[in-house]
Amino acid sequence: MGAPPDRRPPDGPPLAVTMGEPAGIGGDITLKAWESRRDTGLPPFVLLDDPARLAALAARLGLDVPVRAVASAAEAVALFDNALPVLPVALAAPVVAGRPDPANGAAVIASIDRAVALVRAGEASAVVTNPIQKSALYAAGFRHPGHTEYLAHLAGLADEPIMMLAAADLRVVPVTIHVSLREAVERLSASAIVHAGRVTAAALVRDFGIARPRLAVAALNPHAGEGGAMGREEIDIIEPAVAALRAEGIGVAGPRPSDTLFHAAARSGFDAALCMYHDQALIPLKTVDFDSGVNITLGLPFVRTSPDHGTALDIAGTGKAGAVSLIEAMRTADRMARNRRAGA
Numbered sequence: 001m002g003a004p005p006d007r008r009p010p011d012g013p014p015l016a017v018t019m020g021e022p023a024g025i026g027g028d029i030t031l032k033a034w035e036s037r038r039d040t041g042l043p044p045f046v047l048l049d050d051p052a053r054l055a056a057l058a059a060r061l062g063l064d065v066p067v068r069a070v071a072s073a074a075e076a077v078a079l080f081d082n083a084l085p086v087l088p089v090a091l092a093a094p095v096v097a098g099r100p101d102p103a104n105g106a107a108v109i110a111s112i113d114r115a116v117a118l119v120r121a122g123e124a125s126a127v128v129t130n131p132i133q134k135s136a137l138y139a140a141g142f143r144h145p146g147h148t149e150y151l152a153h154l155a156g157l158a159d160e161p162i163m164m165l166a167a168a169d170l171r172v173v174p175v176t177i178h179v180s181l182r183e184a185v186e187r188l189s190a191s192a193i194v195h196a197g198r199v200t201a202a203a204l205v206r207d208f209g210i211a212r213p214r215l216a217v218a219a220l221n222p223h224a225g226e227g228g229a230m231g232r233e234e235i236d237i238i239e240p241a242v243a244a245l246r247a248e249g250i251g252v253a254g255p256r257p258s259d260t261l262f263h264a265a266a267r268s269g270f271d272a273a274l275c276m277y278h279d280q281a282l283i284p285l286k287t288v289d290f291d292s293g294v295n296i297t298l299g300l301p302f303v304r305t306s307p308d309h310g311t312a313l314d315i316a317g318t319g320k321a322g323a324v325s326l327i328e329a330m331r332t333a334d335r336m337a338r339n340r341r342a343g344a
Contacts, residue, residue: 012125012341014076014085015045015333016115019108020130022050022091023100024311025321027057030130031065032323033330034084040327043334046076046124048111051086053095061319073123087114097317100133105140108132112147116154119302125341126303126333127151130326131311145178148297151304161299162199164272165281165308166332167289170262171272172281173200173298184277188220188233193241193274200272201250203298206343207336208271216261216270217242217254218280224257238276262288291322294329296336303336305329 020026030047031054033040047054051069058065068083070076076085089111093103118124129147144150152161164173175196176184197215204213217238221231228235238255245252253270260266261273262284275281285293285308293308307325315321 012337013123014073014080015043015126015128015330015337016073016118016124017045017047017330018111018115018127018129019047019049019089020111021100021108021133021136021311021313022053022095022104023097023136023316024131024133024313025316026130026311027054028061028316028319028321029307029323029326030054031058031061031063031084032321033327035063035065036323036327037080040331042327042330044077044080045085045128045330046070046073046118047084047086048089048114049086050091050095050107051088053091054084054086057317060317073118089114098313100136100311100313102136102139105137105142108137109142109150112150113154116151116302125337126305128326128329128333129304129306131307131309133311133313147306151297151300155300155302157299159195159199159299161297162196162203164200164203164296164298165285165293166296167285167293167308167328169264170267170285170288172275172285173272174275174278174281176277178278181277181279185220185233188237188276190237190241190244193217193238194244196274197241197245197250197252198248199299200274201245204271207298207303207339209339209342210271212251213272214270215245215250215252215254216256216266216273217252218258218261218273218275219255220276222257222259224255233276291324292328293325294332296332303333303340305333305336 051067055067066083070085079085091104091107093101115127201213204210220233225231225234234255295306295308297304307329
């Protein structure tokens with residue numbers, strides 16, 4: 001993250017990029033990302049979307065992006081420098097910016113399905129997902145809480161994958177994710193922390209090329225509980241999890257008070273921080289680098305990243321959406337895929 005553009009030639013297949021919610025900003029930012037491909041050192045990618053709607057969107061936004069339908073992902077690398085390669089996915093209804101239509105839910109899911117199939121067949125190097133509108137998918141019959149759970153389903157995983165957010169010089173992993181703060185405390189367990197630590201440490205080796213990962217574990221309570229005076233979660237849950245991870249040979253420190261864990265000097269002492277709840281992870285990350293955050297799913301048999309933002313329906317189709325997070329998601333996916341190939 002934050003590195004200069006990587007101008008190395010591709011040594012593998014292209015990335016597979018999904019359409020996301022067609023009424024959101026996924027098309028806007030993907031077009032902008034391709035337009036900046038040379039300045040940002042963007043790796044070649046193939047987009048799974050509707051070519052006609054993308055060409056119309058590019059014209060409406062005033063972007064000079066030639067859209068070319070392709071029959072296979074293999075065509076994308078040679079074509080990429082001169083045109084945006086798109087594997088067609090048919091939409092069932094016209095797209096109105098800012099107004100998701102459940103009728104297009106099947107196309108959104110088909111885009112994800114095909115991207116995963118391409119990577120698992122070796123025809124794409126990684127999956128990069130544009131943001132989805134879960135309410136529209138639920139109305140279309142989607143039964144998974146979100147992208148991460150659906151990808152785990154496609155991968156046939158028994159264990160839940162882990163979400164990492166990365167930006168600048170900080171990587172964070174929330175142990176509990178999209179639940180209320182009260183429920184996060186109720187759900188917190190030593191086994192959940194150990195699982196997150198194992199998966200994170202393995203990913204730092206395999207996907208990030210860090211031979212001896214260093215994990216920091218955030219405390220739940222102020223002052224790490226003050227020896228139990230401010231809560232016993234550190235004593236009863238977090239410390240046993242840290243001890244279990246150390247016993248497995250994983251470099252880990254904590255529990256550390258979260259109010260002193262994320263300043264610049266502290267960040268230099270670890271490769272990733274395990275956080276006990278969503279905002280404990282996301283507030284420091286978005287403060288350090290609001291625009292460039294990348295969402296990474298760890299524990300899958302393939303690489304998956306996405307921009308760390310939503311569909312932004314209020315600015316879809318206006319040209320106001322920035323592509324920085326998507327560009328970083330693509331560059332991160334490319335680096336992770338290269339590391340996996342090098343270690344294979």
